[in-house]
Amino acid sequence: MMQAMLRAAFPPALPPGRARPFPFPWRDRAGRFSWLKAATFALLLAPGAWVAWLAAADGLGPEPWKDGLREIGLWAIRLLLLTLAVTPFARLLAWPRLATLRRMIGLGALGYALLHLAMYAANENFRLLHIAGEIALRFYLTIGFVALLAMAALGWTSTDGWVRALGRRWKRLHLLIWPIAALGVFHFFLQSPKSGLWEAVLAAGLLLWLAFWRLLPAGWRANPLALLALAPAAALGAALVEYAWYALGTNLPAAMILAANLDVGFELRPAVWAGLVALAVPAVACLRKIMD
Amino acid sequence: MFIRKRRGWEIPESRVTPEHLVFGRRAALGGLALGGAMALANPAPAAEEAFNPGLRNMRYRPGRDVTAERNATTYNNYYEFGTDKGIYRAAERLPLRPWTVQVDGLVDRPREYAIDDLLQAMPIEERVYRLRCVEAWSMVVPWSGFPLKALLDAVGPQSGAKYVRFETAALRGVMPGLRQSWYPWPYVEGCTLEEAANDLSFMVVGAYGKKLLPQNGAPLRVHQPWKYGFKAGKSLVRITLTAERPKSFWEAIQPQEYGFWANINPEVSHPRWSQASERVLGTGERVPTQLFNGYGEFVADLYAGLQQERLWA
Ligand code: HEM
Numbered sequence: 001m002m003q004a005m006l007r008a009a010f011p012p013a014l015p016p017g018r019a020r021p022f023p024f025p026w027r028d029r030a031g032r033f034s035w036l037k038a039a040t041f042a043l044l045l046a047p048g049a050w051v052a053w054l055a056a057a058d059g060l061g062p063e064p065w066k067d068g069l070r071e072i073g074l075w076a077i078r079l080l081l082l083t084l085a086v087t088p089f090a091r092l093l094a095w096p097r098l099a100t101l102r103r104m105i106g107l108g109a110l111g112y113a114l115l116h117l118a119m120y121a122a123n124e125n126f127r128l129l130h131i132a133g134e135i136a137l138r139f140y141l142t143i144g145f146v147a148l149l150a151m152a153a154l155g156w157t158s159t160d161g162w163v164r165a166l167g168r169r170w171k172r173l174h175l176l177i178w179p180i181a182a183l184g185v186f187h188f189f190l191q192s193p194k195s196g197l198w199e200a201v202l203a204a205g206l207l208l209w210l211a212f213w214r215l216l217p218a219g220w221r222a223n224p225l226a227l228l229a230l231a232p233a234a235a236l237g238a239a240l241v242e243y244a245w246y247a248l249g250t251n252l253p254a255a256m257i258l259a260a261n262l263d264v265g266f267e268l269r270p271a272v273w274a275g276l277v278a279l280a281v282p283a284v285a286c287l288r289k290i291m292d
Numbered sequence: 293m294f295i296r297k298r299r300g301w302e303i304p305e306s307r308v309t310p311e312h313l314v315f316g317r318r319a320a321l322g323g324l325a326l327g328g329a330m331a332l333a334n335p336a337p338a339a340e341e342a343f344n345p346g347l348r349n350m351r352y353r354p355g356r357d358v359t360a361e362r363n364a365t366t367y368n369n370y371y372e373f374g375t376d377k378g379i380y381r382a383a384e385r386l387p388l389r390p391w392t393v394q395v396d397g398l399v400d401r402p403r404e405y406a407i408d409d410l411l412q413a414m415p416i417e418e419r420v421y422r423l424r425c426v427e428a429w430s431m432v433v434p435w436s437g438f439p440l441k442a443l444l445d446a447v448g449p450q451s452g453a454k455y456v457r458f459e460t461a462a463l464r465g466v467m468p469g470l471r472q473s474w475y476p477w478p479y480v481e482g483c484t485l486e487e488a489a490n491d492l493s494f495m496v497v498g499a500y501g502k503k504l505l506p507q508n509g510a511p512l513r514v515h516q517p518w519k520y521g522f523k524a525g526k527s528l529v530r531i532t533l534t535a536e537r538p539k540s541f542w543e544a545i546q547p548q549e550y551g552f553w554a555n556i557n558p559e560v561s562h563p564r565w566s567q568a569s570e571r572v573l574g575t576g577e578r579v580p581t582q583l584f585n586g587y588g589e590f591v592a593d594l595y596a597g598l599q600q601e602r603l604w605a
Contacts, residue, residue: 061363061366061367061377061378062359062360062363062366062367062573062574063367063377063429063571063573066429066571067377123571124578125578130566134565134566137561138564138565140564190564191564196375249546250545250546251544251545251546251547252474252475252545253474256473256474257474260473260474266471267471
């Protein structure tokens with residue numbers, strides 16, 4: 001095992017004359033420039049660049065670190081969910097090349113999560129002992145930290161060498177992304193019940209959809225009826241998570257909040273949005289079939 | 293033995309410059325500078341000219357620089373208008389006139405004040421206070437207003453009155469936050485009658501020498517600077533003296549995180565973060581938080597017999 005790991009971390013030199021091209025993110029496996037990968041890479045950097053631009057232009061307000069770290073944290077969880085969405089998308093769109101983007105997006109999520117921690121440290125004026133104490137003491141930070149450590153482990157073992165070295169165990173190790181995503185969403189819920197939970201509930205709904213899709217028997221995963229059934233399941237799941245959250249964590253009338261999901265004249269609540277997004281999936285899958 | 297503790301603003305008689313000299317000169321200088329600048333630059337709108345910010349009360353020294361006005365007026369919590377900090381644009385829609393404030397409950401002379409009559413009737417002065425938000429940020433603002441005590445005296449609390457309940461505006465048409473009907477609107481805050489009668493309890497009607505802006509709680513806001521900022525109810529419409537302790541908005545939602553007393557104490561953490569220090573808005577600095585936000589000399593006595601209460605959350 002140890003030897004295999006070492007071999008993976010330090011792959012043997014290629015035969016002379018065939019230098020391995022440096023794996024820049026915009027190159028495909030053969031080392032050629034790929035528009036798809038280049039565009040994905042640029043899109044992954046965009047939110048960070050936007051926040052950096054806001055910071056430089058004094059657009060983040062009087063608490064720039066705090067507001068910036070929240071914005072970056074949002075992108076960490078969004079990209080994590082997107083990473084999980086790559087496989088179903090590649091399958092439903094019958095577009096296998098999409099799957100070659102998964103590693104990059106996952107590493108993007110890790111990058112934003114690390115930046116998020118660094119900005120938290122900056123907001124705490126880099127008082128490292130105090131920061132360690134807070135992470136140990138505050139539950140929502142502890143689980144964020146656990147999630148981040150696990151993400152770092154997945155990022156570290158994301159290279160071709162590690163994939164080869166770990167073989168089938170690699171797959172099992174990388175199933176950790178599911179508890180990581182769940183912890184990330186939990187951290188999202190916990191961090192600020194005082195402000196709205198809108199996007200946290202949406203994230204919970206989307207994560208549920210992604211998990212339900214994997215739980216479908218393999219033969220059903222492209223079945224329009226099964227996909228159709230997943231939409232209300234995701235919406236209901238998100239609504240129940242939201243209900244449980246308010247019922248257990250606050251004195252607010254959780255039943256009223258649950259009922260508000262039905263009052264679409266009032267607004268489309270996040271659980272409803274999760275259902276709508278999920279409904280788009282069979283629609284897009286059908287379109288794709290018609291196009292063939 | 294009777295030991296009289298000297299309060300922060302009390303300095304030996306001999307060292308005091310007669311008040312009228314200080315205030316007279318300041319006012320004259322301020323008036324000159326302001327008036328001159330305004331005459332040269334754009335003429336101020338009539339409403340601003342009409343506003344009297346009062347003379348600065350030199351008892352209360354913040355010990356820090358005043359927060360940039362732009363920061364204090366664009367970084368606000370006002371849940372009726374939205375849950376993010378940038379609600380100042382949405383809050384512009386709050387109609388500030390006509391506005392009435394009802395003062396009632398266990399008082400001898402209940403009264404409904406038109407806001408402008410109230411401003412006329414009360415002794416307006418300026419105080420520079422530190423404001424510490426429960427979210428561990430703080431600012432320093434020159435507020436204009438009057439001591440809550442003056443209003444209490446005007447209506448005459450009855451002997452049964454123990455608490456003061458502050459009720460804030462809940463205007464369906466202009467406040468999108470109210471559509472989340474499961475929150476216990478209107479936003480209510482409260483304190484004990486003794487706290488209300490304390491010198492520090494201030495009814496704010498202006499800031500930075502101007503009329504108060506909606507995002508800061510126009511036209512009338514309560515501010516007790518030794519308590520976390522959420523106690524400082526905005527856009528008040530009703531002040532009621534009661535015998536029962538009022539249930540405040542956040543206390544009703546999450547009593548384990550936001551209590552009735554909410555006095556500032558660096559040693560008592562919020563369940564989700566430390567209160568030991570605070571970021572001073574717009575400076576990038578983090579400073580230690582002080583017990584009672586540094587106003588202990590004015591208010592610590594209020595809590596002498598109340599150790600069994602949850603004073604710090
Ligand atoms: C050591 C690790 C971490 C620390 C110290 C940390 C710290 C924080 C802090 C201080 C906040 C803001 C709380 C507030 O607004 O008062 C926050 C929010 C958030 N964090 Fe983390 N976090 C960590 C890990 C993560 C990870 C791994 C993810 C996602 C995968 C994540 C996603 C988020 C999200 C989505 C928010 C909410 C942003 C918002 O509501 O605007 N965090 N985190």
